[in-house]
Amino acid sequence: MSATTITTAPTTIDEPVRFYDLDEHAHPEGHSTMLGFWIYLMSDCLIFAILFACYAVLGGNYAAGPAPKDLFDLKLIALNTAMLLFSSITYGFAVLQMQQGRVKGTQLWLAITGLFGLGFLGIELYEFHHLIELGATPQRSAFLSAFFTLVGTHGLHVTFGIVWLVTLMVQLGKHGLVAANRRRVMCLSMFWHFLDVIWIGVFTIVYLMGVLR
């Protein structure tokens, strides 16, 4: 890093001291992180859009195999949706605790969010296990390939979200609510709520529309 060159204009008594910044001036660390992370989420949105398009095109090709009506249990999906929705509001509480400068409270609500996330994953894995036991594997039909890819990718995102959540709790314990950690909490907040937005699409298009077909 080179030192910033600062030229001082000749000053008189009335005129305030002026600095001319000839080099590119310093940006505060992380000033563009939130926007950058948002743009990452938008690119992630495109990945999900492709998977939704695949599902929309292939979702009716059962290859004489099981259809959504035979496979999906809406009560289980409603429970799963509730898990994710509760985890969204508990993450909100974590952000509110952070804004009040409480490390312990932030960690507590992050932990509760993580438990709801694990509950969601547990139910999803149980559902996948159940489907595979019935013979509705990803290899069975184009519908099932598209289904497992779309829902599995969402589940994988939730898994990584939980890994990040645990990492963040450790970082908060070590360094407290420093600027970098506050930024991380806000980024994970966006990631977590974004996954909930994707889940709205999943439960509407895959599960509810699937059972309607």
Place this chain on the structure above:
Amino acid sequence: MSADPHHAADAHHEIEMPHASMRDYAIGFILSVILTAIPFWLVMERPFSAGATAAIIMGFAAVQIVVHMVYFLHMTPKAEGGWSMTSLIFTIIVVVIMLAGSLWVMHHLNTNMMPMPHDPSQLP
């Protein structure tokens, strides 16, 4: 060469972060619960025909996505100097073109296909 008068203090400003409030989260949560419960109920109980139900639940999903964007993701036209909204609108345009285009093309491809017998050994 001209340079804007630049105050050294600007560099030490706190990074701008969306301010969340309990009110926002509570409104968002209650709306989401309502907007989730109604579609599930409509599909489980079927008070309407399948076509009408499908249209209604798609509408509810769209509204719920907006609710999440506003109350949970703190999306405003002003956030990040408007760049968040710009990238969101760009993404929505791309997604709509991609989804509508894929469905349109594949639908026509399907309807223009030669009808196939269920048993491939009966092919001419």
